[in-house]
Amino acid sequence: MEKFQQSMYDLIVETSTKLPKDVRRAIARAKVRENAGTRAAMALDTIVENIQMADENVSPICQDTGLPTFKIKVPVGVNQIEMKKAIRAAIAEATKNGKLRPNSVDSLTGKNSGDNLGEGVPVIKFEQWENDYIDVRLILKGGGCENKNIQYSLPCELEGLGRAGRDLDGIRKCILHAVYQAQGQGCSAGFIGVGIGGDRSSGYELAKEQLFRSVDDVNPIEELRQLEEYIMENANKLGIGTMGFGGESTLLGCKIGVMHRIPASFFVSVAYNCWAFRRMGVKIDPATGEIIEWLYQDGEDVDFAKELEKAEAAAALEQGETRVIDLVPPLSEEQVRQLRVGDVVRISGMMYTGRDAIHKYLMDHDAPVDLNGQIIYHCGPVMLKDEEGRWHVKAAGPTTSIREEPYQGDIMKKFGVRAVIGKGGMGAKTLQALKEHGGVYLNAIGGAAQYYADCIKSVEGVDLLEFGIPEAMWHLRVENFTAVVTMDSHGNSLHEDVEQSSLEKLAQFKEPVFK
Ligand SMILES: O=C(O)C[C@H](O)C(=O)O
């Protein structure tokens, strides 16, 4: 088994940097479905470009490399303790090389371990089987989509859909609702795994297990095959679209599993995965530890380079209609008040990262830099330090902004911040503050971590690094950083509009379908 650690390192790097073929095909299908020239089509073009860049740079597709979860099947007699050690060493190595973001945080002290190791992290689950090879599957599921997982206890009342009973039709309603409640915040278009039955923990476990199925497989249970097909057809009618921008592609895959339950409980658990669906698998020779075969690689590959050529043509078409505005901070109130939902902005100059820890800190501390007229970027990047002590950005896409909702408006007013960049949009409190203070919310494309890293020309400083790499305040000099205005200073919010219209569409699915 001497090669096992190297094999695990290769599996981690491949999973973080290259999407499997079945996922690529699903994304290509979404592109075909999307109407050219729309914001959703533009978002999909950025996603495709990002996938291509991650391939070429062998760098993380998304900066959030998740909570690494390994599912391993071993022949009887294989030493699981040694395997665990090798996996932990491979994880630490991949983190050191910038293939994973240091993502393991002590839940009580908030301290980042720095190497992705920690209490219960990574997750490694073993099972024995009677085959003569080892099967290792890995999923890197990020926090934004993990936060959109949801569990229903039937019977229940669902917004838009009414009563959901303890039957197939009740399950149907839960799944549609799960897609609706995620909106664009889990970086739609997404993939869902559904677990029917079990208890609260085994139900979620079953839901996550479904994410290891191939996107193109067919459910062997006839009712579930029908339900999967129904969901794929109808969830895309909710009009949430890529990034929640509205559009035709909201869901890229739906896999449903079932297990027994106890009489009093009836859970439907849904695991939501973003478009950056990073899961991979290998077969391993138990004698040497070498990789015998890569999984999820059947069928046709998608040539995203060709897709990009088509995208360029569409973008040229679109530019005539959309206002594209160049911004160089510091921004004045007047400049910001001129921006309207739907405008595209291109930023050159400085921006400062700030996410959960920074927002909480700024509520009762001074800012380490003058933020007057500046832009805060909701981002937890992957950073590497070179031998001379200079920092380099390895991946830097936006994080889910709604987590900062309790703080954002107050922080903008307190420090004179004029714009925030993130993804998924923010709520009523921030919208009100944008109006009162003269501010704007800019939506970047979630998961496009290579695309944005490329816009960052230098790292000019860092504050509060004691919060850990993802949570520190990084001072970034950018060039032509592109984002869409989705909330403006006149009370308009694209997110509010899409949420409202998708709720109306959800209500169309109220009547029973499966008797
Ligand atoms: O932690 C992050 O960088 C992002 C997270 O995955 C998110 O979707 O908000």
Ligand code: SF4
């Ligand atoms: S930022 Fe988006 S793409 Fe990245 S892990 Fe979070 S949900 Fe997924």
